[in-house]
Amino acid sequence: MAIKQTGDIAAQRLSPEQLSCEFSDIAPLLDASAAAAAASRCHYCYDAPCVNACPTQIDIPGFIRKIGNGNLKGAAVDILSANPLGGMCARVCPTEILCEGACVRNHQDAKPVAIGALQRHATDWAMERGEALFSRARETGRHVAVVGAGPAGLACAHKLALAGHAVTIYDAREKAGGLNEYGIAAYKTVDDFAQREVAWLCSVGGITIRHGVSLGRDLELDTLRKQHDAVFLAIGLTGVRALAMEGETMSGVMNAVDFIEQVRRARDFGTVPVGRRVVVIGGGNTAVDAAVQSRKLGATSVAMVYRRGVESMSATGAEREFAQTSGVTLITHAMPVRLIGEEGVVSGVEFERTLSEGGLERFVIEADMVLKAIGQTLVPVGIERDVLTLDGSRIAVDGDGQTSLAGVWAGGDCAARAGIDLTVQAVQDGKRAALAIDATFARTAAKAA
Template structure:
């Protein structure tokens, strides 16, 4: 990051950083899990199940926790969502299963489904058991591009169905956003890699690292060599602010910084500025802002162009940032980067308002914030070039891959899922479901 005034590593002691980046929420112990499970009504037509993108039988897994059948509970979860451990930690349950919980309407306190899911899946993973088995070998070989949630979910289910899978991953580790893109306090203690190892322990899955599509491998090449291909490469680029001097020292992409932070075991080697500005309104912006504060930044301000209801980060996430010392300012958009001698010194913002036509307009009034680090978290975009090569050109619409309900692309034998597809929900749990559905569709395709 270079030597920039007011940016330094180790602003806090190792003990303080360790405390700041420990588990976001302490796990339930067996007694707590039993008490919480007893709050479930075990609804016959459970609305929480309808709200779960992967269709986990929530009342059933909770009932098994209540009867201390932890193994059975975990298998119920993992059968539908093989990354149930990560999803229990990062899934926005407050707007999915827990929001739909009948308890919510009665006493404004849903059953903490996410914590119960974590309890069961953690219990099983700690035993070291791999509860799933592979079917008899089909002799078929499938290529999976990307070792993120969608790719790993597809690979695991395809292996269970008896196929051999080779996963091509551009980075040095598997896990995708679970490894590189989520706040360290949400998935601490190398859990992401533990979950990857659990998935791979099924067998029949090989991961080749340092294999980037469009550089080391091609879609057409994989299509020719393998019986089917699944693309789960996610989003590969970050949106630009479109301002002058955007590349001055001190202006960073939040996703890149979070990835660096996640790979640091102690956090003592991660530099942070005294005054930090984060631009954006999604989970990445919240994660970046909270982690900047926890690294020792004195002032952290998150600025979003619209109001709180328009932020893609949930109200729960917004509140969490605020109670962690982050100031959130709404209705302001970046208008100018302030710098001196090639180093950022602050940001100028223009106040915004919603017009009668519903469009966002600038008011002409501005304000400035001092900053020695500015983080862009205004969304990511899909890099379509590697999947639109002449020899294997997938249909792309609105910057995403077009798929049908089976996650099949416009080319027979090639499937896709996760953030890269049109209509994708940009959620880990949704990516896992895409991979699972695609795996069954691929199995059907190969059996035809």
């Protein structure tokens, strides 16, 4: 079976007006009346299941009650004290499997309280007004190094700064934010929100960010340990898994994360090249973001192909549905076996799948662009081998995020810990490590007294 079309990779497939529409906010902000109506549906449960389902344990009934009473500042304090990246999480969290999935309203009228939208309503209100919601404790004289300015690193830095400690964040990129800045679909975070959130978070004071600085190239972990009272590693997963087949270097074959970054960095979406026929290999949120944005940029056909069934996909049901309603064709139980091309240019992918009646079927999907989204890996440059897990895939940590090295903690995607690889879980990792670091400082001070 083959999908036969013609075309190649090019920019400006749609008009500026079409692109503006395609990349507008997919979940516009609630107005005051809509927020009040949404808040009125909350039962303000005691021992609320929605709170237990939130990795950062936001007091959801509390902030919704405040919205209902018109106290948006109080609602924002409730949210951001538990999750300093609450604005971004309101945009990208899979609420259908977290807080909203646990809402008791699902058992009554099959429609949960719009917790994510209400969280965004309160946090956006506060940030647009530049509200000073928190103040730092008195300077302690302690200095902590945070390596990585993604969600875990930012959350850790914010919590430590509030406690009065000085924090220097070292990041390899030119902008802070990590995946929030470079790895999330542009239609989810419009109007440069990631940078506005970073600016708000750092406005508490005590946080310095040094850009263009990479562990193992510009920094040594031993040096950081000597120059700081503690170190928090939040380096993420910067490697990309390969298909391990011939032809991956052909023109038109690229990593989905690189494609997403191109879209995120573009000042004009029309300058981003995209194929007419795009094949995305993978079944996670990165695959969905790459596939949907390919369509939004003007690809005629986009197929998202996954080697297992939908029940095994890491992309949520809501994400899969959004992809399909956006014009993406979902193909499951298909394993890529060969990249096809001529003169160094990709022209298709051959897949293999098991038929229900037995036996194997091979088929080709023609493509002028192939995006690989089969997972990311840790690149442990500058990190000692004995700090890693046995298989070397993550940094080994305890329940507080502490590594086997004295004074060194880790969190976010780079750490081997319980929880799911989501922005909100990374935030919780950063918070937990910050509390542990602060407690360690307190114990040290008590012993010295």
